[in-house]
Amino acid sequence: MTSVFDWLDTRADERRRAGLARQLRPRRPDSDLLDLAGNDYLGLSRDKRVTGAAAAATLRWGAGSTGSRLVTGTIEAHTELEHELAAFCGTQAALVFSSGFTANLGAITALSGKGSAIVTDAYLHASLIDGCRLSRADVAVVAHADPAAAAHALRTRRTERALLVTDSVFSVDGDLAPLPALFEACRATGAALVVDDAHGFGVLGEGGRGAVADAGLSGEPDVVTTLTLSKALGAQGGAVLGPRRVIKHLVDSARSFIFDTGLAPASTAAALAALTVLREEPDLPRRARAAAVSLAERLRAAGLTVTDPAAAVVSVLAPSPEQAVRWAEDCRAAGVWVGCFRPPSVPDQVSRLRLTARADLTPADLDLAVKVITHHAPPGAAS
Structure with missing residues (x-):
């Protein structure tokens, strides 16, 4: 009998022949391998101050957040973490999501939409690409790390509203986006700059405040930063940082926030504890x-x-x-x-x-x- 999914076997064979087949490989908690594959940049995922905070939060609040952030899913640690992230990075406000992926989806879709334009770097992370695809905006992809190309695309757009979207540190090669020049292009053309600082936060800038802060752009009224809590902070989750009115807009309209279960108490408390460690050990x-x-x-x-x-x-x-x-x-x-x-x-x-x-x-x-x-x-x- 022919199956409607026979085509999956064909695609799997093609991937194997091309050397592109992937497999899940669980790691052991007691592995003696030297790990240069994970993103635990500061070595905090096993720090007892971080794991202890996660355990204590689980015992106090339970294993999960029980619902979306707008229903039962917000706990005190969420708001405390948001306050501390904003204060640390120098922005007016922050909003915690269940992952860096959902933070990017939420920020891009809520700040764009039909009748707006998005200009993106050719080497964007998959979460940013998916956010652009879901946005229904007019999307223009420009050459990697090319401020002149980005400025041209912004100047020649046919819409009033526009976003320029980029990673700060690109996840494949680890190179840095020319953030000051990109910001200038946005200012000159009336666009907002959205920066995914997943690989810069906790590694770049004074005390690890990130690439956006290092470029002197934190707190600018037309700059929005997204980041993940699962890399330098060794926990789980994501966040969007920026002007207070942007964060309020995301609470009201970001679907990946409104319809998603809130970040688990353990991960929230772990990220908060890791941020404290980062402050204490700059x-x-x-x-x-x-x-x-x-x-x-x-x-x-x-x-x-x-x-x-x-x-x-x-x-x-x-x-x-x-x-x-x-x-x-x-x-x-x-x-x-x-x-x-x-x-x-x-x-x-x-x-x-x-x-x-x-x-x-x-x-x-x-x-x-x-x-x-x-x-x-x-x-x-x-x-």
Whole structure:
């Protein structure tokens, strides 16, 4: 009997032949692998101050938030976290979502819509791309990190309202968007700037206040920042920061906020505790950046093609998807867990290993990482 889903088998075969098949691989809590694949930039996901706060919140509030934020899903910790995030980053207000993905969907769809325009960088994260697709706005995609192209698209738009949307630190190569120039383009054309600071928050700026703060744009009336609580803060969830009237508008109209269950108490309390640790230990971001620079310099010295890290992401190019997968598997077998990015996850269609540095990496950890990655590099990986 022919199944309506037979086409899925065909697509799966195509992905396997192209070296693009993916699999879920659960990690163990007691793994002895050196983790350079996760996004725990400050090493706080297992910090006892953070996990203790999560456990205490679960015992006090329960395992889940029980409903949407507008019904029963808002707890005291949500509002406290929103206040602390806004104060830390220098914005008027903040709104906590259940994930960075839903925060991006909510911000973009609620601030645009039919009859408006969105100009985006070609290398946007998938959540931002999906937000643009759902927005029903006129979307123009411009060259990566090109303020002149963005300014031209904004000047020639046919709508009154417009957003310029970009990542701060791009998740694949770890390069930094030219935020001051993009902001100038927005000011000159009457557009708002929306920046996803997922990979900059907690790593860049004074004390980890993020790329937007580092560019001097926090608190500007036409700038909105989104971020995730699952990277530098080692927890879960997302947030939108910006002018108070923007945040109020999101509460009233962002569907990914209104119709979504609120962030769990454990994750909320964990993020709040991690933010407190970041305030108390402002050198953590510098240590994460230093580890990234060390990895990049040493791997490049070994002959590999490596990007210059603006924050904590280091990208090492691979000759092909199949070789990237094998390279990552060989590294894992040798004790180092690295990320493996292949099309369609990479906008330039070039496969690579993606390494994430952490503030708690030791000199011995860095030595091991460089030794393993270079030893298992496939033919053609060297520049």
